[in-house]
Amino acid sequence: MIALIAFLAPVHAHAERVRDLGQFQGVRQNQLTGYGIVVGLPGSGDDNLEYLTQAMKGVSGRMGLTLPAGVSPGLKNAAAVMVTADLPAFAKPGQRIDVTVSTIGKAKSLRGGALIMTPLYGADGQIYAMAQGNLAVGGLGISGKDGSNVTVNIPTVGRIAEGASVERAVATGFDSNAVLRWNLFDADFLTAARVRDAINRRLPGTASVEDGVTLALRLPPEPDTRASVMAAIEMIDVDPAETPARVVVNSRTGTVVINSAVRLSPAAISHGKLTVRVEERPTVVQPAPFSQGKTAVEQNSTLSVDEEKRAVMLFKGGASLAKVVDALNLLGVTPSDLVAILEALKQAGALKAEMVVI
Known part of the structure; x- marks a missing residue:
C-alpha cells in the first residue's frame, strides 16, 4: 500500500464562519x-x-x-x-x-x-x-x-x-482607528469577495475589499458597539472558494497528500521494476606440480536482468481523486515511485494541480 493520504471530501466548499477564515489585523499574539x-x-x-x-x-x-x-x-x-x-x-x-x-x-x-x-x-x-x-x-x-x-x-x-x-500593553488600534482591517489566512480573491458580500448583507456598507487578503471594515467608534459588531461579523457563515488543486510531497518521509480538487486529463501509465543482478564466483587455479606457474584467482561473473511486467493503466479525462488512488494502489507503487509518477504526469500536462515539495 502506498504512503498516500487523500482527502475524499466533496469538491464543493461548505459554509464556514468568518472567524475561521481570518482575523482582525492587530488582534493577535x-x-x-x-x-x-x-x-x-x-x-x-x-x-x-x-x-x-x-x-x-x-x-x-x-x-x-x-x-x-x-x-x-x-x-x-x-x-x-x-x-x-x-x-x-x-x-x-x-x-x-x-x-x-x-x-x-x-x-x-x-x-x-x-x-x-x-x-x-x-x-x-x-x-x-x-x-x-x-x-x-x-x-x-x-x-x-x-x-x-x-x-x-x-x-x-x-x-x-x-x-x-x-508590564506594558500592546496597542491594537481597536479603539482608535476609524477603519479596522480583517485579513484572510490564505489569499483568495473569490473568498474575500464572498466575505465582503456576506458582511454587507448583514451590515450594509460596512466592508470593502482592498486586495486578495484584506477587507476594510467601517465600524462604529464606540468601543462597546464596535466589539458587538465585530463579534457578530465573526459568526457570519460564508461559503469559501474551492481550494486550488494541489499535491504536497514530503521528500523526507515519503508522504504524499492529494486534495479533492485534483483532476487528470487522459493519460496512460506503465510502471515496471527493472532489476540487474551481478554475481561473482571467483575460483583459485593451482599450477601443475613442479611447473613454473603461480597460483591465481580466476574471475567468474554471472549477469542477469529481470523486468517485471505491469499492466498499463488508462485514465480517462476528468478522473477523480478516488479513481487515481485506486489505480495507483493496483500498480503497487512505493512512495518514491509515486512521486516519480506524479512528476511525470505533471510534465506530460495530464496532472491539473500544483506540486509542492517540502
Whole structure:
C-alpha cells in the first residue's frame, strides 16, 4: 500500500464562519524573549561558561554584591537560559502569562531550578513582561560515574505557569482607528469577495475589499458597539472558494497528500521494476606440480536482468481523486515511485494541480 493520504471530501466548499477564515489585523499574539539565569540546580548547571559568569556578576552587582576581580565563581548550580512567552491580544499590565525556559549552554537538567527575575522583550526592543518563578520540568536525566546515562523526555526545557507579569500593553488600534482591517489566512480573491458580500448583507456598507487578503471594515467608534459588531461579523457563515488543486510531497518521509480538487486529463501509465543482478564466483587455479606457474584467482561473473511486467493503466479525462488512488494502489507503487509518477504526469500536462515539495 502506498504512503498516500487523500482527502475524499466533496469538491464543493461548505459554509464556514468568518472567524475561521481570518482575523482582525492587530488582534493577535506577540512573541516575547529574554535572557535569564536559573539557579538552585543540583550540580547539573553550566559550570564556568563565560557568558553565564558575566551574567551572574551582573545579577550580583544589582543586589549590591561585588565579586572579586579575576575570580570566576563555580556555577555548577546555575544555568544560562532563554525565556520565551506569547503575549495575548489586549493583555493588560498585571495579568499573568506562561513562560517556557530553555538552556543555551551545557546544562544537563533544569529540574529543581528557579528562574531569577528576567525582563521579556518584544520585537521593538521594549520590555513587555517580567518573568520569575520555580520551573516545572517534565524530563529527567540520570548519569553514572562510569559515563552511562539515562534521559527521559527533555530535562533541559521547563515551564512556569503564569510565570510572567505583563508590564506594558500592546496597542491594537481597536479603539482608535476609524477603519479596522480583517485579513484572510490564505489569499483568495473569490473568498474575500464572498466575505465582503456576506458582511454587507448583514451590515450594509460596512466592508470593502482592498486586495486578495484584506477587507476594510467601517465600524462604529464606540468601543462597546464596535466589539458587538465585530463579534457578530465573526459568526457570519460564508461559503469559501474551492481550494486550488494541489499535491504536497514530503521528500523526507515519503508522504504524499492529494486534495479533492485534483483532476487528470487522459493519460496512460506503465510502471515496471527493472532489476540487474551481478554475481561473482571467483575460483583459485593451482599450477601443475613442479611447473613454473603461480597460483591465481580466476574471475567468474554471472549477469542477469529481470523486468517485471505491469499492466498499463488508462485514465480517462476528468478522473477523480478516488479513481487515481485506486489505480495507483493496483500498480503497487512505493512512495518514491509515486512521486516519480506524479512528476511525470505533471510534465506530460495530464496532472491539473500544483506540486509542492517540502
